[in-house]
Amino acid sequence: MNGTTPTPVPTLEVRHLRTVFDTRAGMLKAVDDVSFTIGRGRILGLVGESGSGKSVTGFSIMGLVDPPGRVAGGEILFQGRDLTKMSPRELRALQGNRIAMIFQDPMMTLNPVLRVDTQMTEAVQAHARVSKDAARERSRETLAMMGIPSPDERLLAYPHQLSGGMRQRVAIAIAMLHRPDLIIADEPTTALDVTIQAQILSEVQKLVQQQGTSLIWITHDLSVVAGLADEMAVMYAGRIVEQGSVDAVLDHPLHPYTAGLIGSLPSNNRRGQRLHQIPGMTPNLLHLPEGCAFAARCPRVGSACAAQPGLTEPLPGRQVRCFYPAVQGTQA
Known part of the structure; x- marks a missing residue:
């Protein structure tokens, strides 16, 4: 015995996940090179607009992507075992037992x-x-x-x-x-009024703490993530563009898209003024631009953005996919 404590295996480790849909118009990259890790009893907020790929990420982990969709690459390690290499029978033994999903519409779970x-x-x-x-x-x-x-x-x-x-x-x-080790929640409180939403979020948080369950909370609502999650990952056009602790990302967003999302919240706008908004539209995933997918909407766009940015770590524990991250004046 050398006295060193073994590093605990994370509940979930997603490495370079790619999920595509083969359509008549071409291959649609719904999830493109997505990686993240969740430890035991931790909550990850997966944030983005409709069509950003966050729900498809959840379905990919659960093994619920049906044709013409398919997981085209990467690894999904659940407690060290790669779900993408498992037989349908092995997956079924985990689904609903060790890994569970909560859908936006409860009637997808309940039989009427x-x-x-x-x-x-x-x-x-x-x-x-x-x-x-x-x-x-x-x-x-x-x-x-x-x-x-x-x-x-x-x-x-x-x-x-x-x-x-x-x-x-x-x-x-x-x-x-079954007191699962991992729960994936796909916008389950979106259709509910804020009082019920707050009660459910509080109960879910308590359950996670008591059971040591790991939770991925998929949402477009930053205010939910702010009060619930430990870490957050922001998705845009099928890729994670920023990742870090919730407080760090919300207090000092590095990516211009994250800053735009935070700036468009009603609480961050003065009463009587028009809401700030991100100009333009999310690009068509079938016809993504050669370089940065956010370039056409970005206030910081520069010559480097003609190329596709990789994921970098400009600050400890912070990852961002941007050539011009807002690092100055921020703290880790």
């Missing part, structure tokens, strides 16, 4: 013609050899853990008898049934 108790007990028994009574008890405990009042009544309800917020809580409870 089955009672909640039937759906939850079946989900338990799919991965654990327990009696129906034990499965039902675990279902009831998990609903209570999600802050759902009268869990016994909710178990007897059909999805249409529940409010939107309650349906989403049940969907999250189903994801938590």
